[in-house]
Each structure stands twice: as C-alpha cells, then as structure tokens.
Amino acid sequence: MPNDSVPSSEEKSRGSxxxxxxxxxxxxxxxxxxxxxxxxxxxxGLLVFMVVTSFAYVAGWLSPGLLTPxxxxxxxxxxxxxxxxxxxxxxxxxxISGSFQSNGQATRLSRAAxxxxxxxxxxxxxxxxxGNPYVADGPLAVRGLGLSxxxxxxxxxxxAMINLPVFPVxxxxxxxxxLFAMRPDPTxxxxxxxxxxxxxxxxxxxxxxRAIIGAHRFSSGFADSTFNGLNAFRxxxxxxxxxxxxxxxxxxxxxxPQDPSQPSNKDPNYLxxxxxxxxxxxxxxxxxxxxxxxxxxxxxxxxVPWPPDRQRLDAGTLTIDHIEAETRxxxxxxxxxPLALPSGISPxxxxxxxxxxxxxxxxxTRRAGEKHSPGMVKVPGPGTGG
Ligand code: HEM
Numbered sequence: 001m002p003n004d005s006v007p008s009s010e011e012k013s014r015g016s017x018x019x020x021x022x023x024x025x026x027x028x029x030x031x032x033x034x035x036x037x038x039x040x041x042x043x044x045g046l047l048v049f050m051v052v053t054s055f056a057y058v059a060g061w062l063s064p065g066l067l068t069p070x071x072x073x074x075x076x077x078x079x080x081x082x083x084x085x086x087x088x089x090x091x092x093x094x095x096i097s098g099s100f101q102s103n104g105q106a107t108r109l110s111r112a113a114x115x116x117x118x119x120x121x122x123x124x125x126x127x128x129x130x131g132n133p134y135v136a137d138g139p140l141a142v143r144g145l146g147l148s149x150x151x152x153x154x155x156x157x158x159x160a161m162i163n164l165p166v167f168p169v170x171x172x173x174x175x176x177x178x179l180f181a182m183r184p185d186p187t188x189x190x191x192x193x194x195x196x197x198x199x200x201x202x203x204x205x206x207x208x209x210r211a212i213i214g215a216h217r218f219s220s221g222f223a224d225s226t227f228n229g230l231n232a233f234r235x236x237x238x239x240x241x242x243x244x245x246x247x248x249x250x251x252x253x254x255x256x257p258q259d260p261s262q263p264s265n266k267d268p269n270y271l272x273x274x275x276x277x278x279x280x281x282x283x284x285x286x287x288x289x290x291x292x293x294x295x296x297x298x299x300x301x302x303x304v305p306w307p308p309d310r311q312r313l314d315a316g317t318l319t320i321d322h323i324e325a326e327t328r329x330x331x332x333x334x335x336x337x338p339l340a341l342p343s344g345i346s347p348x349x350x351x352x353x354x355x356x357x358x359x360x361x362x363x364x365t366r367r368a369g370e371k372h373s374p375g376m377v378k379v380p381g382p383g384t385g386g
Contacts, residue, residue, distance in 0.1 A: 067176055069358040073366060075176055079183045080131025085372035088363040090144045090160075092135055093127030094272055094377050095329020098283065098320040100149055106290055106315035109243050110235035112344030113154020115315060120151045122318065125331040126222050126275065129162065134376050136268035139218075139260050143271070145227040145249060146336030147318070155342035158334075160356075161227035161249060165216045167302035168209050172355035178206070209303040220256040222275040223284050231338060231356075232299035232348040235290075244293035244348060246306065249286035249318055253278075272377040276323060283321035287314050299348040325379040327372070335364040 076088035083091055104117035114120050128135060129142035146160040169175045181199030182191045200207050219225045227249040235243045267273055278284065292311040298304045326332045339347060339357040347353045 067173055067355075069355075069362040072172070072176060072355070072359045073362040075179050076131045076363070079179050083131065083133050084370040085367050086131075086133040086375075087127075087367060088131050088359075090127035090129055090146075091131050091133035092376060093125045093144070093326060093331075094275075094375070094379060095324045095326055095331035096124045096126060096320050097322045097324075097329070098122050098124075098318065100288070100316055100318050102316035103314070105313055106235070106288075107237070109237055109245065109290065109292070109313070110344040111238045112157060112235075112342045113151040114149045114157050114342065115344070116151075116154075120149050122150070122320075123148050123330055123334070124320070125326075125329075125334070125336065126272070128271070137271040139258055141271070143222055143225055143227070145222075145225075146331070146334070147249075148334055148336065148340075151342075156340065157342045157345060158336050158338070158340035159229055159247070160336040160338055161229045161247075163218065163225045163227055164213055164230070165228065166209050166212050166305050167230045167352070168213060169203070169206055170209075170301040170303040171351055174203050174206060175352070175355075177203070205301075205303055212305060218258040219251075220258050220274075221271050221278075223278045224251050224253040224255050226250050227286070229338075230302040231350045231353055232293065232297075232302070233341070234346040234348055236344055236346060242346075244297065244299045246291045246293070247315075248289045248291070250289050252285040252287070252317075269377050276379060279320070279323055283319050285320075286318040288316050288318060289313070290315050300350050302350060302352055323379055325377060326375045328379075332372070333368065335360050337361065 073088050080088070080091070087093075098121075100114065100120045100122050102115050102117055102120065104115070106112075106115040107117075124145060124147040127144040127146065128137065129144060135141070143163040144160060145162075147158065149157040169178055177199055181195050183195075184190060185192045200210075229247045232244050232246055235245050237243075290313045291306060292313065293299065293306060294310060297306045297310070323329075324331075337357050337360045338353055341347070
C-alpha cells in the first residue's frame, strides 16, 4: 500500500521542483523561507566574496604598503613620467644582433644548450638606465646590455647586465625606496639631500655598495664596457651537480677610461653614436666570463662583491655585428626577463630575481598595449654591420 502520509525524498524533490513551475508554466524563484535555498545562496555569496577578495589581494588593495609589481611600475611612472610604448626602466636603447661562439668550457658546470661547442644566434639591446627615453647620454648614465641566446636545438637564455661592479641595492624594497630618494627635485634638478640622507641612513649596505661604485673606473663607451650580470645563478651540469656563479661580458676592445667631464649636451646620443661609428670599423667582441662562487660567498645579495680571487672561466665569445633602431630591430618586443632560463641555469636565492621578472613583465604588458614612437637614437640606413 502506498504511504500517502510521509512523502519519499524523491517525491519531495519532485514537489519542490513543481513549486518552482508556476501553473502558467513560468519559472519561479524558490521561497526564501526554504532552508536549502538559503544555504545555496550563502554558498554562492561566499564564493563571490572569495573571488573578489582574491582579485583585491592580487591587485594589492588589501595591503596598501605591499610592493606589488604594479606598484613598482607605478613608481617608475611617478618618477620618470609615462612615455607610451617605452620600457619603464632602461627606456633609451637600440637593438643589436650577432652570435655567441661557445668553446664548450662551461659544459662541465652547466648542461645548457648554449654552452655546447658551437655558434648560437643572439639578439640584444644596448640601453641606458632610467625611465626617460629622451634622456641625454652622460658620464653618469648606467649602461645596460640585454641578450637573448637562441640555440637552434635547445632552450633560449636571456640575461640583462649593466656596467656597474655591484648593484647599488640588495632588495626590491631598497630599489623602490631608492627610486624616490634619488628623484630629482623639480627646482634644483638634483635629488633632495634630506631624502637621500634618510634613505642612506636606513640602508647602510647601500652606502657600502655606493663606495665600491664610486671607486670603480668606468670605460668610455658601450664598446669597451664590461657588462655584469651581478645576480648569482646556479649552473647545473649533466651529472646534476650545482655551482653558484655570476657572469660578465668582458670586451675585447681596449679599455679607454671615461672622461668624467664629458659634456653631456655635446651630442645627446654621443654614447650610442660612438658605438655606431665603432661598428662601422668592424664587429665587436666580448668574452663571456663565468665567476665561480666558493662556500660562504653571498648568493642572495647583488650589492656585495665576491672576493677577486675566485675562479673565472671563459665560456666563449660574443660577436655583435649589426645595429638597428628599436622600431626596425627585433628587440623592442623582447622582455629581457632574467628568469627566462634554459635547463642547466637556475635562479639563486637572490630576492631581486623574482622581483625583476615580475616588474619586467608588468612593464612589458603596459608598453606592449601602448602607441609606439621612434626612439631618440637614429641608426643610419638599414642597419650597420661589419
Ligand atoms: C628590483 C630590481 C630591479 C627592477 C625593479 C628593475 C626594473 C626594470 C624594468 C621595469 C625594466 C624594463 C623591462 C621591460 O620593459 O622590458 C628593466 C630593464 C633592464 N634592467 Fe632592470 N630592474 C632591476 C634590477 C636590475 C639588475 C640587478 C640589473 C643588472 C644586473 C638590471 C638590468 C636591466 C637592463 C640591462 C634592462 C634593459 C633590458 C632591455 O634592454 O630590455 N636590472 N629593469
């Protein structure tokens, strides 16, 4: 006999579904007095809350003091202005290309394809630090070299180096604070001495790094400049052994000391123009020198040098034989992310690395979506090569 007093669960669900279908056939929302519906609404509300909170967290809205990649990029824009289509740092530059001839020496430390004996095409970019693409070249400008090594068989390796002997700061926060401490005062054109003093007092390790940079003998231009990777990385060889290293590009061109009195207004592009002229005489070469750490050498602080007696290995020769303006050359749309690494090169524990990677990506995303204008350096003809 059917039980007509206690409905089965199947009947209940059929019943509640029937409640939602009005006699007219139109759909009706469940009554809010229905406990199940209230729970479902609460769960949906919770999910929406969690999604919104996650977005707010990632955007940094929940932690106004947190240094997010977006806030970092905003900092560059506040200090340098927004120059659409240009990098937020190292904005002034030219594209270069050539090749890297590996002598196979580094294969005992790293299994990266780029180190196997042979020649690998390279595309790169010379630049000046700072977010103003129209800045005049000057003796104090930090010079940069970004490189992308592209082995035919094997993964790409990207690196971005500068001509300083150590990085001025050891942490992303100190880099950000320095940006504002060094910001030129609109009235004097110089950093506010009080702000700089407060920054240095709060960052004594920066004082030590600045002393090393101050005592360094800088070269006259791009062609005779050593470019240092500064951050430590880990080489991993075929056997799986790890070695901490730093690398530099050391020029074959003879070192000419920089003239500190060089008038920066003589030719606003004199560093780039001298490089173009030098390239007319023939290709330029650099040795890729790998410095091997010993136990206790800091791998997490690019502002601290390693002792000068460390083993140095010559991994091969970089040849640059072609230059193009950014609009024509293929480097404008490359992000020289220091964490674009092949198998055989791994990051160290240096906190600058992940910060660089994230901020470069932020800078790239912004500039890629903007209108592009020609850069300030004019390269005559369809490129120059020897
Ligand atoms: C927290 C530390 C750093 C920050 C926030 C930072 C930020 C940036 C940004 C935003 C760019 C432009 C990226 C693009 O749009 O493609 C850039 C480019 C560059 N940076 Fe850094 N940087 C840092 C540390 C360093 C260090 C340690 C070095 C050198 C060892 C370096 C060398 C360069 C060079 C050479 C470029 C130009 C690369 C190119 O031509 O595209 N940076 N940096």
